[in-house]
Amino acid sequence: LADAIQRLVQHLARLPGVGEKTAMRLAFHLVRGPKSYVSELARALLDVVEKVQLCSICTNVTEEDPCAVCADARREGSAICVVSSPSDVIAIDQGGHFRGKYHVLHGVLSPLEGIGPEDLRIAELLRRLEPAGVVEEVIIATAANVEGEATAMYLSRLVKPLGVKVSRIASGIPVGGELEYADQATIAKALGARTPM
Numbered sequence: 001l002a003d004a005i006q007r008l009v010q011h012l013a014r015l016p017g018v019g020e021k022t023a024m025r026l027a028f029h030l031v032r033g034p035k036s037y038v039s040e041l042a043r044a045l046l047d048v049v050e051k052v053q054l055c056s057i058c059t060n061v062t063e064e065d066p067c068a069v070c071a072d073a074r075r076e077g078s079a080i081c082v083v084s085s086p087s088d089v090i091a092i093d094q095g096g097h098f099r100g101k102y103h104v105l106h107g108v109l110s111p112l113e114g115i116g117p118e119d120l121r122i123a124e125l126l127r128r129l130e131p132a133g134v135v136e137e138v139i140i141a142t143a144a145n146v147e148g149e150a151t152a153m154y155l156s157r158l159v160k161p162l163g164v165k166v167s168r169i170a171s172g173i174p175v176g177g178e179l180e181y182a183d184q185a186t187i188a189k190a191l192g193a194r195t196p197m
Protein backbone atom coordinates (compact mmCIF):
# COMPACT_ATOMS: atom_id res chain seq x y z
CA LEU A 1 0.00 0.00 0.00
CA ALA A 2 1.13 3.55 -0.68
CA ASP A 3 2.41 5.27 2.46
CA ALA A 4 -0.29 7.94 2.44
CA ILE A 5 -3.10 5.39 2.13
CA GLN A 6 -1.59 3.23 4.84
CA ARG A 7 -1.58 6.23 7.16
CA LEU A 8 -5.18 7.11 6.32
CA VAL A 9 -6.27 3.50 6.97
CA GLN A 10 -4.55 3.56 10.36
CA HIS A 11 -6.34 6.76 11.39
CA LEU A 12 -9.75 5.63 10.13
CA ALA A 13 -9.40 2.29 11.93
CA ARG A 14 -9.18 4.16 15.25
CA LEU A 15 -12.75 5.44 14.87
CA PRO A 16 -15.41 3.65 16.96
CA GLY A 17 -17.03 0.79 15.08
CA VAL A 18 -14.53 0.92 12.22
CA GLY A 19 -12.28 -2.10 11.84
CA GLU A 20 -9.24 -2.52 9.58
CA LYS A 21 -11.36 -3.82 6.68
CA THR A 22 -13.90 -0.99 6.79
CA ALA A 23 -11.06 1.52 7.16
CA MET A 24 -9.47 0.19 4.00
CA ARG A 25 -12.77 0.30 2.11
CA LEU A 26 -13.33 3.91 3.21
CA ALA A 27 -9.78 4.88 2.28
CA PHE A 28 -10.11 3.47 -1.25
CA HIS A 29 -13.49 5.14 -1.57
CA LEU A 30 -11.88 8.50 -0.74
CA VAL A 31 -9.01 7.92 -3.17
CA ARG A 32 -11.46 7.16 -5.99
CA GLY A 33 -13.91 9.93 -5.11
CA PRO A 34 -13.92 13.54 -6.36
CA LYS A 35 -11.08 15.64 -4.95
CA SER A 36 -13.50 18.44 -4.03
CA TYR A 37 -15.39 16.12 -1.67
CA VAL A 38 -12.21 15.00 0.04
CA SER A 39 -11.07 18.61 0.54
CA GLU A 40 -14.43 19.53 2.02
CA LEU A 41 -14.30 16.53 4.34
CA ALA A 42 -10.81 17.53 5.47
CA ARG A 43 -11.97 21.11 6.07
CA ALA A 44 -15.00 19.90 8.04
CA LEU A 45 -12.70 17.81 10.25
CA LEU A 46 -10.44 20.78 10.90
CA ASP A 47 -13.43 23.04 11.59
CA VAL A 48 -14.66 20.64 14.25
CA VAL A 49 -11.29 20.72 15.94
CA GLU A 50 -10.89 24.49 15.72
CA LYS A 51 -14.44 25.77 16.32
CA VAL A 52 -16.19 23.22 18.50
CA GLN A 53 -15.57 23.30 22.23
CA LEU A 54 -17.30 22.06 25.36
CA CYS A 55 -19.83 24.34 27.04
CA SER A 56 -18.29 25.50 30.33
CA ILE A 57 -21.61 24.84 32.10
CA CYS A 58 -23.14 21.63 30.72
CA THR A 59 -20.06 20.30 28.84
CA ASN A 60 -22.12 19.68 25.68
CA VAL A 61 -20.34 20.34 22.39
CA THR A 62 -20.90 23.87 21.14
CA GLU A 63 -19.49 26.66 18.99
CA GLU A 64 -20.64 29.30 21.50
CA ASP A 65 -19.89 29.21 25.21
CA PRO A 66 -22.27 28.93 27.00
CA CYS A 67 -24.26 26.75 24.59
CA ALA A 68 -27.73 27.70 23.29
CA VAL A 69 -29.54 25.60 25.91
CA CYS A 70 -27.58 27.00 28.86
CA ALA A 71 -27.98 30.54 27.54
CA ASP A 72 -31.77 30.16 27.08
CA ALA A 73 -33.42 31.97 30.01
CA ARG A 74 -36.80 30.44 29.15
CA ARG A 75 -35.55 26.98 30.15
CA GLU A 76 -36.03 25.92 33.75
CA GLY A 77 -32.84 25.95 35.75
CA SER A 78 -34.38 23.80 38.47
CA ALA A 79 -34.02 20.49 36.58
CA ILE A 80 -30.92 18.99 35.02
CA CYS A 81 -31.15 15.93 32.79
CA VAL A 82 -27.88 13.98 32.86
CA VAL A 83 -26.97 12.09 29.67
CA SER A 84 -23.92 10.19 28.52
CA SER A 85 -23.42 11.82 25.12
CA PRO A 86 -24.30 14.92 23.05
CA SER A 87 -26.46 12.77 20.76
CA ASP A 88 -28.72 12.00 23.77
CA VAL A 89 -29.35 15.74 24.24
CA ILE A 90 -30.51 15.92 20.63
CA ALA A 91 -32.69 12.82 21.04
CA ILE A 92 -34.44 14.16 24.15
CA ASP A 93 -34.67 17.79 23.07
CA GLN A 94 -36.24 17.01 19.69
CA GLY A 95 -39.37 15.87 21.48
CA GLY A 96 -39.71 19.22 23.27
CA HIS A 97 -41.14 17.56 26.41
CA PHE A 98 -38.20 18.46 28.61
CA ARG A 99 -37.79 22.17 29.35
CA GLY A 100 -34.94 22.01 31.84
CA LYS A 101 -31.19 21.97 31.27
CA TYR A 102 -28.78 19.16 30.44
CA HIS A 103 -25.45 17.83 31.58
CA VAL A 104 -23.28 15.68 29.33
CA LEU A 105 -21.02 13.13 31.03
CA HIS A 106 -19.14 12.10 27.86
CA GLY A 107 -19.30 8.41 28.67
CA VAL A 108 -20.43 6.01 31.35
CA LEU A 109 -18.58 4.20 34.11
CA SER A 110 -17.00 1.06 32.68
CA PRO A 111 -14.41 -0.75 34.75
CA LEU A 112 -13.84 -3.19 31.85
CA GLU A 113 -12.79 -0.34 29.57
CA GLY A 114 -10.93 1.42 32.37
CA ILE A 115 -13.38 4.35 32.48
CA GLY A 116 -13.66 5.69 36.04
CA PRO A 117 -15.47 8.68 37.58
CA GLU A 118 -12.52 10.99 36.90
CA ASP A 119 -12.89 10.31 33.16
CA LEU A 120 -16.46 11.65 33.15
CA ARG A 121 -17.69 15.24 33.62
CA ILE A 122 -18.99 14.55 37.12
CA ALA A 123 -17.11 17.29 38.97
CA GLU A 124 -18.69 19.83 36.59
CA LEU A 125 -22.14 18.45 37.43
CA LEU A 126 -21.59 18.71 41.18
CA ARG A 127 -20.39 22.29 40.77
CA ARG A 128 -23.73 23.14 39.13
CA LEU A 129 -25.60 22.02 42.25
CA GLU A 130 -24.06 24.85 44.26
CA PRO A 131 -25.33 26.98 45.84
CA ALA A 132 -28.05 24.69 47.17
CA GLY A 133 -31.67 25.38 46.25
CA VAL A 134 -31.31 26.43 42.60
CA VAL A 135 -31.30 22.93 41.09
CA GLU A 136 -34.13 20.89 42.61
CA GLU A 137 -33.99 17.72 40.54
CA VAL A 138 -31.36 15.72 38.69
CA ILE A 139 -32.87 13.31 36.17
CA ILE A 140 -30.46 10.59 35.16
CA ALA A 141 -31.01 9.43 31.58
CA THR A 142 -28.12 7.06 31.03
CA ALA A 143 -28.96 3.86 29.12
CA ALA A 144 -30.67 0.97 30.90
CA ASN A 145 -27.68 -1.35 30.54
CA VAL A 146 -25.10 -2.43 33.15
CA GLU A 147 -22.81 0.59 32.67
CA GLY A 148 -25.72 3.04 32.51
CA GLU A 149 -27.25 1.69 35.72
CA ALA A 150 -23.92 1.68 37.55
CA THR A 151 -23.35 5.28 36.50
CA ALA A 152 -26.83 6.27 37.69
CA MET A 153 -26.28 4.62 41.08
CA TYR A 154 -22.89 6.29 41.46
CA LEU A 155 -24.29 9.74 40.66
CA SER A 156 -27.29 9.23 42.92
CA ARG A 157 -24.98 8.54 45.86
CA LEU A 158 -23.10 11.78 45.21
CA VAL A 159 -26.06 14.04 44.48
CA LYS A 160 -28.64 12.98 47.08
CA PRO A 161 -26.62 14.10 50.11
CA LEU A 162 -26.62 17.61 48.58
CA GLY A 163 -30.37 17.78 49.16
CA VAL A 164 -31.24 17.46 45.47
CA LYS A 165 -33.96 15.07 44.30
CA VAL A 166 -32.55 12.34 42.03
CA SER A 167 -34.72 10.45 39.57
CA ARG A 168 -34.13 7.90 36.86
CA ILE A 169 -35.98 7.86 33.54
CA ALA A 170 -38.44 4.98 33.37
CA SER A 171 -37.41 1.85 31.51
CA GLY A 172 -39.56 2.53 28.45
CA ILE A 173 -36.12 2.60 26.89
CA PRO A 174 -35.36 -0.99 25.88
CA VAL A 175 -32.81 -2.73 28.11
CA GLY A 176 -29.33 -2.12 26.79
CA GLY A 177 -30.79 0.39 24.37
CA GLU A 178 -29.37 3.77 23.63
CA LEU A 179 -31.48 6.91 23.74
CA GLU A 180 -30.47 7.96 20.26
CA TYR A 181 -32.28 4.93 18.79
CA ALA A 182 -35.47 5.46 20.78
CA ASP A 183 -38.48 7.15 19.20
CA GLN A 184 -39.90 10.41 20.57
CA ALA A 185 -42.99 8.80 22.15
CA THR A 186 -40.79 6.35 24.06
CA ILE A 187 -38.51 9.12 25.30
CA ALA A 188 -41.47 11.27 26.40
CA LYS A 189 -42.98 8.33 28.27
CA ALA A 190 -39.67 7.46 29.91
CA LEU A 191 -39.21 11.05 31.11
CA GLY A 192 -42.77 11.40 32.32
CA ALA A 193 -42.73 8.17 34.27
CA ARG A 194 -39.34 8.74 35.90
CA THR A 195 -38.87 7.20 39.33
CA PRO A 196 -37.10 8.59 42.39
CA MET A 197 -33.77 6.97 43.19
Ligand SMILES: [Zn+2]
Binds near residue numbers: 056060066067069
Ligand atom coordinates in the same frame (compact mmCIF):
# COMPACT_ATOMS: atom_id res chain seq x y z
ZN1 LIG B 1 -24.34 24.32 27.99
